[in-house]
Amino acid sequence: MFKNALAQAAEEVSTCLTNALSTYPDGPITDAMRYSVSGGKRLRAFLVIEGARLYGVYPRQSVWAAAAVEAMHAYSLVHDDLPCMDDDDLRRGLPTVHIKWDEATAVLTGDALQALAFDLLARPEAAPKAETRVELIQTMTKAAGARGMVRGQALDIAAESALTPLNLEEITELQAAKTGALIEWSAMAGAILAGQDVGPLRHYADALGLAFQIADDIMDVEGDAAKAGKRLGKDEDAGKATFVSLLGLDGAKARARELVAEAEAALAPFGDKAQNLRQAAQFVISRDS
Amino acid sequence: MFKNALAQAAEEVSTCLTNALSTYPDGPITDAMRYSVSGGKRLRAFLVIEGARLYGVYPRQSVWAAAAVEAMHAYSLVHDDLPCMDDDDLRRGLPTVHIKWDEATAVLTGDALQALAFDLLARPEAAPKAETRVELIQTMTKAAGARGMVRGQALDIAAESALTPLNLEEITELQAAKTGALIEWSAMAGAILAGQDVGPLRHYADALGLAFQIADDIMDVEGDAAKAGKRLGKDEDAGKATFVSLLGLDGAKARARELVAEAEAALAPFGDKAQNLRQAAQFVISRDS
Numbered sequence: 001m002f003k004n005a006l007a008q009a010a011e012e013v014s015t016c017l018t019n020a021l022s023t024y025p026d027g028p029i030t031d032a033m034r035y036s037v038s039g040g041k042r043l044r045a046f047l048v049i050e051g052a053r054l055y056g057v058y059p060r061q062s063v064w065a066a067a068a069v070e071a072m073h074a075y076s077l078v079h080d081d082l083p084c085m086d087d088d089d090l091r092r093g094l095p096t097v098h099i100k101w102d103e104a105t106a107v108l109t110g111d112a113l114q115a116l117a118f119d120l121l122a123r124p125e126a127a128p129k130a131e132t133r134v135e136l137i138q139t140m141t142k143a144a145g146a147r148g149m150v151r152g153q154a155l156d157i158a159a160e161s162a163l164t165p166l167n168l169e170e171i172t173e174l175q176a177a178k179t180g181a182l183i184e185w186s187a188m189a190g191a192i193l194a195g196q197d198v199g200p201l202r203h204y205a206d207a208l209g210l211a212f213q214i215a216d217d218i219m220d221v222e223g224d225a226a227k228a229g230k231r232l233g234k235d236e237d238a239g240k241a242t243f244v245s246l247l248g249l250d251g252a253k254a255r256a257r258e259l260v261a262e263a264e265a266a267l268a269p270f271g272d273k274a275q276n277l278r279q280a281a282q283f284v285i286s287r288d289s
Numbered sequence: 290m291f292k293n294a295l296a297q298a299a300e301e302v303s304t305c306l307t308n309a310l311s312t313y314p315d316g317p318i319t320d321a322m323r324y325s326v327s328g329g330k331r332l333r334a335f336l337v338i339e340g341a342r343l344y345g346v347y348p349r350q351s352v353w354a355a356a357a358v359e360a361m362h363a364y365s366l367v368h369d370d371l372p373c374m375d376d377d378d379l380r381r382g383l384p385t386v387h388i389k390w391d392e393a394t395a396v397l398t399g400d401a402l403q404a405l406a407f408d409l410l411a412r413p414e415a416a417p418k419a420e421t422r423v424e425l426i427q428t429m430t431k432a433a434g435a436r437g438m439v440r441g442q443a444l445d446i447a448a449e450s451a452l453t454p455l456n457l458e459e460i461t462e463l464q465a466a467k468t469g470a471l472i473e474w475s476a477m478a479g480a481i482l483a484g485q486d487v488g489p490l491r492h493y494a495d496a497l498g499l500a501f502q503i504a505d506d507i508m509d510v511e512g513d514a515a516k517a518g519k520r521l522g523k524d525e526d527a528g529k530a531t532f533v534s535l536l537g538l539d540g541a542k543a544r545a546r547e548l549v550a551e552a553e554a555a556l557a558p559f560g561d562k563a564q565n566l567r568q569a570a571q572f573v574i575s576r577d578s
Contacts, residue, residue, distance in 0.1 A: 029435045029443045079400060084392035103373035104446050107396065108439050111368060114400065115434025118407050122427040130419035137426060138411040145404025146318045150397050154318045157393050 002279030009049045009066065010042035012059055016067040020120060032097050032109040033116065036074040039092045041287070043212075043280070044069045044186040050276045051190030051201055064126035065136055065189045068117045072144050073182060075113035078106050080153065086234075093229035114144070127193055135192050143185040152178025165241035172210065179216075180209035187277075204266040208281055211259035214252050215285045217242040221249065223288060256285045291568030298338045298355065299331035301348055305356040309409060321386050321398040322405065325363040328381045330576070332501075332569070333358045333475040339565045340479030340490055353415035354425055354478045357406045361433050362471060364402035367395050369442065375523075382518035403433070416482055424481050432474040441467025454530035461499065468505075469498035476566075492555040497570055500548035503541050504574045506531040510538065512577060545574045 017037045024030045045066035052062035059066075081088040081096040082103065089099050098106035120126060121136045142148055155174040159166050166174065187205030188198040220233060221244050243252045263281040267274040306326045313319045334355035341351035348355075370377040370385040371392065378388050387395035409415060410425045431437055444463040448455050455463065476494030477487040509522060510533050532541045552570040556563040 024435050025440055027440065027443060028447070029439060033435060075400075079396055082396060084396060105443070107368055107371060107373060108443050108446075111364075111399070111403065112435035112439040114403050115430045115439070118426060119430035119434065122423050122430060130423045134411050134419045134422050134426075137407060137423075141404045141408035141411060145408065146313050146322060146401035150318060150401040150404070151314055151316065154316060154394070154397050157397075158317070 002276050002283065005050065005276045006042065006046050006280075006283075009046040009059070010040075012049070012063045013042055013045040013066050013070055014038065016063045016120075017070065020067065020116070028101060028105055029108055029112050032078075032101055032105055033074075033113055035094075035100070036078050036097060036109060036113060037071055039094075040070070040074075042066075042070060043284070044073055044182060046280060047183065047186035047205070047208075047277070048189045050274075050280070051187050052193050053190070054201075054270050054273055054277075055190050055194030055196055057190055057193045061125070061127065062190060062193060064120050064123060065193065066186075068120040068126070068136075068140070069182060069186050069189070071113050071120065072117040072140065072149075075110040075117070076144075076149055076153070076182075078110040078113065082106055085153070085157070088231060090229065090231060117144075132193060132195065136189060139185055139188070139192065143181040148177055148181030149179075152176070152181065159240060165239070165245070167241070168243075168246050171241055171243065171246065175210065175213040176206070179213050180206065183209035183212060200266060200269055204263050204277065204281075207259045207263035207266065208284060211256045211263065211281065212284045214243040214256040214259070215287065217244045218249065218252055218256070219288065220244070253285075260285055291565050291572065294339065294565045295331065295335050295569075295572075298335040298348070301338070301352045302331055302334040302355050302359055303327065305352045305409075306360065309356065309405070317390060317394055318397055318401050321367075321390055321394055322363075322402055324383075324389070325367050325386060325398060325402060326360055328383075329359070329363075331355075331359060332573070333362055333471060335569060336472065336475035336494070336497075336566070337478045339563075339569070340476050341482050342479070343490075343559050343562055343566075344479050344483030344485055346479055346482045350414070350416065351479060351482060353409050353412060354482065355475075357409040357415070357425075357429070358471060358475050358478070360402050360409060361406040361429065361438075364399040364406070365433075365438055365442070365471075367399040367402065371395055374442070374446070377520060379518065379520060406433075421482060421484065425478060428474055428477070428481065432470040437466055437470035438468075441465070441470065448529060454528070454534070456530075457532075457535050460530055460532065460535065464499065464502040465495070468502050469495065472498035472501060489555060489558055493552050493566065493570075496548045496552035496555065497573060500545045500552065500570065501573045503532040503545040503548070504576065506533045507538065507541055507545070508577070509533070542574075549574055 021034055048066035048069055049059050049062050078097045080086050081091055082098055088096055097109055122133055127133045152174055156178055184205040187201045191198040191201055247255055260281045264278050267277055310323055337355035337358060338348050338351050367386045369375050370380055371387055377385055386398055411422055416422045441463055445467055473494040476490045480487040480490055536544055549570045553567050556566055
């Protein structure tokens with residue numbers, strides 16, 4: 001059921017992004033945008049669509065916010081893979097944008113994907129009321145920019161050249177910004193679309209986001225690069241502090257399970273309607289990519 | 290009078306940006322954002338504020354849209370200066386962001402400045418009605434992303450490796466996207482803020498944007514690098530087609546004067562109220578930086 005819902009969300013979001021990009025001018029940037037937004041788990045899109053469903057907002061509306069967060073996520077990956085950042089050649093098992101095209105195209109493609117995310121949120125289809133669209137945009141600028149994701153990336157880069165590895169508090173703050181902010185936005189978007197309090201889903205999202213990152217660190221150590229579709233073991237090679245280096249492998253796994261339980265507990269007020277989101281929390285720590 | 294209005298707009302926008310960034314978290318990205326949005330002619334901000342004034346919208350409101358377009362412009366400069374793009378060490382007489390910090394910081398700072406632009410447009414201070422803010426955002430995504438500025442940058446990069454130099458039509462299209470789209474948005478924002486037809490100012494802006502670019506090409510050939518605060522002569526060194534290489538120096542100057550006359554003519558319906566915008570058109574082709 002969860003796997004079906006995840007696949008369904010992925011398909012709806014892909015169609016939405018394909019349609020939106022079909023009105024963009026032909027050229028290498030639009031090609032590289034299409035390339036960058038295809039594939040992936042679409043976990044953020046799934047969170048938007050399932051979160052919205054809890055409040056009675058249908059996928060045909062929430063898919064626009066879901067597509068927006070996937071465009072924003074894709075931009076962050078394209079820039080993150082650049083030689084001056086993480087310098088990765090492979091993403092989702094395919095050459096990264098700066099390898100397939102070149103660095104300039106990768107910079108511009110990321111830039112254009114960020115603008116696309118706001119384009120999608122500003123469209124009437126995203127929400128009938130302009131107030132709602134503005135709130136989605138306002139919260140997105142906070143989650144994605146220098147107060148959220150970009151700040152997390154900067155902290156991550158600073159950590160690489162720091163004299164002492166980060167401690168648990170510092171790495172939790174870093175990850176809350178780097179991946180947590182966009183995951184939190186995804187889970188809260190449904191409540192915003194419905195004009196409801198974002199509180200209950202924020203709690204779910206915070207636990208989920210942290211569990212997601214701990215699972216990433218575990219995968220970096222004991223994962224299968226072929227399944228993950230990207231280079232693994234690179235944090236250890238770089239001598240970076242991770243949840244695994246700080247808590248040990250067993251400790252990290254225990255902490256991830258604890259967080260999944262917290263995420264599930266936060267869904268209690270929603271009863272059976274939140275079954276897919278509960279399974280998503282389990283999925284986050286059992287995935288292999 | 291025009292010089293005073295330009296200086297006044299610059300000061301108001303600087304204050305607005307400083308205030309907005311004062312709530313951003315401390316760190317190198319926020320520092321580099323402050324650095325990147327300081328200085329510059331603020332021509333785009335001036336166009337927003339003067340365009341809005343024509344429709345009775347006061348600077349205390351239009352300054353938010355003016356600050357947004359300056360943030361967007363600053364992001365484009367930071368990314369444009371990167372080694373994989375134009376590879377410039379100097380901007381406004383100071384080291385570019387990737388020289389003063391590093392490349393990763395420059396990529397992230399540009400990313401954060403784009404998010405800041407949308408943050409500013411989404412704020413209630415930018416326009417009382419949410420509909421108006423959404424329209425500013427929607428038009429901005431078109432002007433700045435893969436349908437506007439980013440497309441122009443990509444065409445510019447493609448031109449560098451093209452086998453034959455661009456012709457006049459191609460270079461006009463390239464420049465209309467690369468610099469014209471954001472200048473056009475700036476001139477039209479006032480009409481959007483006032484809920485009026487953007488037509489008359491669009492015509493002004495299109496002529497102004499092209500005149501601006503021709504003037505840039507002229508300055509690249511006969512300008513003073515110390516006054517311009519950036520490296521000059523680089524288009525000629527790169528063997529790139531410019532308005533000067535295509536029309537000759539005298540032809541380019543004549544075309545720029547013609548476009549300024551067109552821009553002025555488009556302001557006729559506004560009478561004396563548009564005096565500052567008329568002088569702005571003159572300024573665009575007489576500036577030395």
